Amino acid sequence: MKTIPLILMGCGGVGRQLLQHIASCRSLHFKQGLHLRVVGVCDSRSLVVAADFLNKELDDSFLSELCRVKLGGSSLAKLADLGECQVFVHPESQGKLLEIASHLGKSTGLVFVDCSASSDTIVVLKQVVDLGSCIVLANKKPLTSTMEDFEKLFTHPRRIRHESTVGAGLPVIASLNRIISSGDPVHRIVGSLSGTLGFVMSELEDGKPLSQVVRAAKSLGYTEPDPRDDLGGMDVARKALILARILGQQINLNDLKIESLYPEEMGSSVMTVDDFLGRGLLLLDKDVQKRVEKASSNGNVLRYVCVIEGSRCEVGIQELPKNSALGRLRGSDNVLEIYTRCYSEQPLVIQGAGAGNDTTAAGVLADIIDIQDLFP
Ligand SMILES: NC(=O)C1=CN([C@@H]2O[C@H](COP(=O)(O)OP(=O)(O)OC[C@H]3O[C@@H](n4cnc5c(N)ncnc54)[C@H](OP(=O)(O)O)[C@@H]3O)[C@@H](O)[C@H]2O)C=CC1
Numbered sequence: 001m002k003t004i005p006l007i008l009m010g011c012g013g014v015g016r017q018l019l020q021h022i023a024s025c026r027s028l029h030f031k032q033g034l035h036l037r038v039v040g041v042c043d044s045r046s047l048v049v050a051a052d053f054l055n056k057e058l059d060d061s062f063l064s065e066l067c068r069v070k071l072g073g074s075s076l077a078k079l080a081d082l083g084e085c086q087v088f089v090h091p092e093s094q095g096k097l098l099e100i101a102s103h104l105g106k107s108t109g110l111v112f113v114d115c116s117a118s119s120d121t122i123v124v125l126k127q128v129v130d131l132g133s134c135i136v137l138a139n140k141k142p143l144t145s146t147m148e149d150f151e152k153l154f155t156h157p158r159r160i161r162h163e164s165t166v167g168a169g170l171p172v173i174a175s176l177n178r179i180i181s182s183g184d185p186v187h188r189i190v191g192s193l194s195g196t197l198g199f200v201m202s203e204l205e206d207g208k209p210l211s212q213v214v215r216a217a218k219s220l221g222y223t224e225p226d227p228r229d230d231l232g233g234m235d236v237a238r239k240a241l242i243l244a245r246i247l248g249q250q251i252n253l254n255d256l257k258i259e260s261l262y263p264e265e266m267g268s269s270v271m272t273v274d275d276f277l278g279r280g281l282l283l284l285d286k287d288v289q290k291r292v293e294k295a296s297s298n299g300n301v302l303r304y305v306c307v308i309e310g311s312r313c314e315v316g317i318q319e320l321p322k323n324s325a326l327g328r329l330r331g332s333d334n335v336l337e338i339y340t341r342c343y344s345e346q347p348l349v350i351q352g353a354g355a356g357n358d359t360t361a362a363g364v365l366a367d368i369i370d371i372q373d374l375f376p
């Protein structure tokens, strides 16, 4: 039996769903000769680790209780009485993560799975890469900070997977990497890469107000923890930047012009997330509806589009024919068209659910399984 030890960073919507997928795939993985050993889980403040982390794991009943505790909004510290585990609070937790990585990284192997939405994980991720660990990311921030950080995380390209950073569980990164490694030049990528904005736009077309559909997108698990990351275009910009960097562009987030659906006066330094969802969005309802109706009167719809071509990498709102590939999108679906030498007239098209905890966590799990050959 091959064992893959892992540490989960972030146990929100995606992280908890990943733990559930791991538990429900136990018999499937057993048949494949695989066991995923969850050594530790951390959130923004604490880390809970199997007391004997060299040999033991946090078992499925413990992890199920952990999910219940986090869903209820409590601290991981609450789990301290539950048995053979230790809880460390920030900043001691960082030291403990490195200690585990230095013991397991080069012996049994270890995967750090980043399902947080934070830039704070970058420091640890860069260090554990040097200690021999693999990394699997749903979090886009580590790949969208500086070029230096990006290159550091790719020091050992076979030890990093990040499929869910673009298109949730859709095989976007894997397909792009296959194209690149076959020497087929990528000329152009065009896509609609926000599940939230796709859902929001198609619901607005049905006459529903922005305030209502953004709240619905949040409760369906489509949005970022702060939905302004989606509505402001930042989340799409991050995805575009990841794709552009994979294609070899040495650019940063501030090289992209980003169009926002909300004004600066509703930014995170002015309003809390709850304030924005409550009062801020109501103030935007009318203008956004007018914009959607104007597009509709021209036979068009609004889509938040990403275009990468040559040294160009742009994201923004476009008015597109209802009957175009992007215009036909409904709900949280993403679509990505990749034009290459082999796919020149007819692009390679990847389409499907582009957001949601279930599909995102499934993408993360598939990434972990994909690196099994690196484990003894
Ligand atoms: N939902 C989706 O459809 C998709 C999401 N993603 C990405 O998945 C990630 C997770 O999203 P989601 O689950 O919705 O987010 P949530 O806000 O639900 O959860 C984030 C979790 O990360 C934890 N966290 C915050 N800072 C740190 C840190 N420094 N170290 C470890 N953990 C930390 C939070 O801790 P605490 O509980 O203490 O706040 C929380 O448990 C995001 O990066 C998102 O962009 C990617 C593709 C699709």
Ligand SMILES: N[C@@H](CC=O)C(=O)O
Residues within 6 Å of the ligand: 165, 167, 168, 193, 194, 195, 196, 197, 222, 223, 224, 230, 235, 354, 355, 356
């Ligand atoms: N908030 C994102 C989730 C996936 O990255 C989206 O809406 O697409």
